[in-house]
Amino acid sequence: MKKPSGTHTNPSAGLSDVAETETAAIGLIDIQSTDTPSAGPKLRADAARNRERVLTAAAKVFADRGLDVSLDEVARAAGVGVGTVYRRFSDKEALVKALFEDKIENVVVFARESMMFEDPWEGFVHFIERALDLQVQNRGLRDALLHSEFGRAGAARTRAVVTPMVTTIIERAQAAGRLRSDLVAEDVPMLVTMLGAVSDFMGPSDPELWQRYRVLILDGLVAQRAGWTPLSNPPSREVVDAAMTKPL
Amino acid sequence: MKKPSGTHTNPSAGLSDVAETETAAIGLIDIQSTDTPSAGPKLRADAARNRERVLTAAAKVFADRGLDVSLDEVARAAGVGVGTVYRRFSDKEALVKALFEDKIENVVVFARESMMFEDPWEGFVHFIERALDLQVQNRGLRDALLHSEFGRAGAARTRAVVTPMVTTIIERAQAAGRLRSDLVAEDVPMLVTMLGAVSDFMGPSDPELWQRYRVLILDGLVAQRAGWTPLSNPPSREVVDAAMTKPL
DNA sequence: GGTAAGTGGAGGTCTTCTCTCCATTTCTGC
DNA sequence: GCAGAAATGGAGAGAAGACCTCCACTTACC
Numbered sequence: 001m002k003k004p005s006g007t008h009t010n011p012s013a014g015l016s017d018v019a020e021t022e023t024a025a026i027g028l029i030d031i032q033s034t035d036t037p038s039a040g041p042k043l044r045a046d047a048a049r050n051r052e053r054v055l056t057a058a059a060k061v062f063a064d065r066g067l068d069v070s071l072d073e074v075a076r077a078a079g080v081g082v083g084t085v086y087r088r089f090s091d092k093e094a095l096v097k098a099l100f101e102d103k104i105e106n107v108v109v110f111a112r113e114s115m116m117f118e119d120p121w122e123g124f125v126h127f128i129e130r131a132l133d134l135q136v137q138n139r140g141l142r143d144a145l146l147h148s149e150f151g152r153a154g155a156a157r158t159r160a161v162v163t164p165m166v167t168t169i170i171e172r173a174q175a176a177g178r179l180r181s182d183l184v185a186e187d188v189p190m191l192v193t194m195l196g197a198v199s200d201f202m203g204p205s206d207p208e209l210w211q212r213y214r215v216l217i218l219d220g221l222v223a224q225r226a227g228w229t230p231l232s233n234p235p236s237r238e239v240v241d242a243a244m245t246k247p248l
Numbered sequence: 249m250k251k252p253s254g255t256h257t258n259p260s261a262g263l264s265d266v267a268e269t270e271t272a273a274i275g276l277i278d279i280q281s282t283d284t285p286s287a288g289p290k291l292r293a294d295a296a297r298n299r300e301r302v303l304t305a306a307a308k309v310f311a312d313r314g315l316d317v318s319l320d321e322v323a324r325a326a327g328v329g330v331g332t333v334y335r336r337f338s339d340k341e342a343l344v345k346a347l348f349e350d351k352i353e354n355v356v357v358f359a360r361e362s363m364m365f366e367d368p369w370e371g372f373v374h375f376i377e378r379a380l381d382l383q384v385q386n387r388g389l390r391d392a393l394l395h396s397e398f399g400r401a402g403a404a405r406t407r408a409v410v411t412p413m414v415t416t417i418i419e420r421a422q423a424a425g426r427l428r429s430d431l432v433a434e435d436v437p438m439l440v441t442m443l444g445a446v447s448d449f450m451g452p453s454d455p456e457l458w459q460r461y462r463v464l465i466l467d468g469l470v471a472q473r474a475g476w477t478p479l480s481n482p483p484s485r486e487v488v489d490a491a492m493t494k495p496l
Numbered sequence: 497g498g499t500a501a502g503t504g505g506a507g508g509t510c511t512t513c514t515c516t517c518c519a520t521t522t523c524t525g526c
Numbered sequence: 527g528c529a530g531a532a533a534t535g536g537a538g539a540g541a542a543g544a545c546c547t548c549c550a551c552t553t554a555c556c
Contacts, residue, residue: 044501044554070544072505081504086546146449146492156493163485180467180476186488190446190461197445198438201394213438219428220468220476227472228428237411240434244394245404292523292532318513329535334515 051088053078059099062140064203067096097154100144104158107131107145111165120169121178125218127169131188136195136210139203146189146196180223191217205239208232299336301326307347310388312451315344345402348392352406355379355393359413368417369426373466375417379436384443384458387451394437394444428471439465453487456480 043051057078061069071092075082089095110130117123135142145155166185173179194217198210212232219229291299305326309317319340323330337343358378365371383390396403414433421427442465446458460480467477 046553047502050503068544071546072544075504082546083504083548084502087502092545147494156489159489159492180479182476182479182482184482186483186485187460189488189492190450190457190483193445193449194442194461197441201441202438209438212435213442216465216468218468220464220466223476224474225472228430231428231430234430234432235434235438237434240437241404241407244396244407244437246395246397294523295533298534319515320513323535330515331517331535332533335533340514 047088050078050080050084053080054085054088054095055099058095059140062096062099062143063138066139066200067143071095096140096144100141101154103134103138103141104145104154106134107158107162108165110134111162111169114169115165115172120172120176124169124173124179127166128188128191128218129214132192132195132214135192136199139196139200142192142196146193178223180221183221202235202239202243205243206235209235295336298326298328298332301328302333302336302343303347306343307388310344310347310391311386314387314448315391319343344388344392348389349402351382351386351389352393352402354382355406355410356413358382359410359417362417363413363420368420368424372417372421372427375414376436376439376466377462380440380443380462383440384447387444387448390440390444394441426471428469431469450483450487450491453491454483457483 054074057080058074061074061077071085072082074095075085078085085095089098110127113130114123114127117126135145145158163185166188170179170183170185174181174183195210195214198213199207202209209232212234215229215231219225302322305328306322309322309325319333320330322343323333326333333343337346358375361378362371362375365374383393393403393406411433414436418427418431418433422429422431443458443462446461447455450457457480460482463477463479467473
């Protein structure tokens with residue numbers, strides 16, 4: 001991951017160990033959890049292997065292209081028949097749940113971390129950057145959190161817990177005079193939406209480009225500034241044209 | 249349309265008449281143009297009426313929900329059978345072309361206008377605001393310009409003409425020290441994409457919300473600032489939740 | 497090596513889209 | 527008014543694609 005070198009680009013200063021640990025955990029897939037977590041009749045070796053293959057493939061394909069990828073395609077990506085997918089996960093929803101249920105909780109972790117920063121602005125930037133990293137990169141997770149229908153229960157519960165925490169984070173940074181005073185917690189999903197859209201649009205050809213606009217937006221969020229934070233490289237004309245000239 | 253009262257919110261100062269005239273023209277539908285513009289065998293009265301009904305309905309429905317609305321739905325919205333739509337327009341592409349071909353050209357008009365401003369920053373803001381108004385509000389037009397497949401030829405041609413003009417507009421504002429110097433013309437479609445995503449997400453429940461983030465982004469684009477431009481009202485928690493709890 | 501568990505993928509069912517066809521209705525010139 | 531050309535609407539053909547089931551065959555385990 002590229003690290004642009006601007007004024008709000010070192011969010012983990014003073015908390016790097018906590019942050020790093022969490023980041024690592026996000027990548028893991030919980031291979032223990034079954035479709036119905038209560039039942040645990042011990043899988044045969046090949047079955048366990050295939051279950052993991054499906055989870056890995058689904059994680060990749062959902063992250064890249066969102067939750068409306070068909071299970072046939074997940075099966076193909078896993079090198080497995082559709083039947084196998086359905087034998088292991090009763091439903092598409094069950095698969096999504098197995099993949100994302102715990103990851104969604106990470107947002108709470110980020111919020112808690114952010115409140116522990118001494119500098120309120122750094123805490124705010126930490127939360128924004130973590131939340132964006134999580135949701136912008138992973139389109140499936142973003143779908144689950146923002147357009148739930150699958151995660152519904154879990155996502156709504158998490159939002160209910162996180163929103164007041166985000167309000168606190170924002171108000172601390174505002175009280176410190178670093179953050180513009182008209183930002184509210186409800187803006188965060190909109191920022192995710194905006195940067196997610198760039199990521200969806202240019203993702204395949206330039207996966208880091210969205211961060212250019214994250215920096216731009218942070219320069220809009222700061223209460224005042226004498227100059228600007230340098231942006232990462234812009235897209236080339238060719239790449240933009242290529243992204244545009246492709247199916248809806 | 250709500251007019252937030254910030255520092256970069258009066259783009260048409262000193263050019264209001266030109267701007268207003270153009271804006272009015274955008275709303276019109278050219279009822280003369282036929283599917284194949286060369287042929288003009290004079291339509292029967294009812295046919296002409298229905299043709300216009302289809303165009304009007306299609307304009308509305310494409311603007312609201314993008315180009316992947318089915319022609320059955322356009323027909324229903326027009327109060328007409330699908331057969332009638334296909335009798336008048338050989339193809340979905342033909343309908344889209346008839347609707348948008350000339351509107352796309354408006355981007356060129358905006359660019360020309362913007363270059364005529366005495367104050368380079370005001371010219372830049374004028375262009376950005378016009379271009380966003382045009383494309384964010386009208387999802388169909390945005391689809392045609394950004395994800396062409398339909399408008400392909402026309403959109404590509406327009407982009408080729410406009411890009412150098414936008415570069416000039418941007419460089420003038422940068423030379424005047426008002427615009428951050430790392431912005432390039434290729435960023436404009438990304439800004440459209442970002443705000444378009446907010447509009448798609450919250451559009452039905454809060455059609456003007458995207459402008460809140462337009463102001464935020466402009467505060468990120470300005471070279472430096474002592475304070476911030478006030479944002480329009482944030483979405484309520486309930487409205488955001490409602491937008492989230494709805495199908496993908 | 498017997499058997500229960502697991503597998504793959506053809507295909508059933510459903511939905512949704514584009515576009516055609518034609519019996520019926522509506523305009524228009526005389 | 528009326529004849530005939532023009533136009534209409536909507537059922538439905540055809541294609542695509544999604545979800546999920548079924549079952550003849552294969553594989554792992556004791």
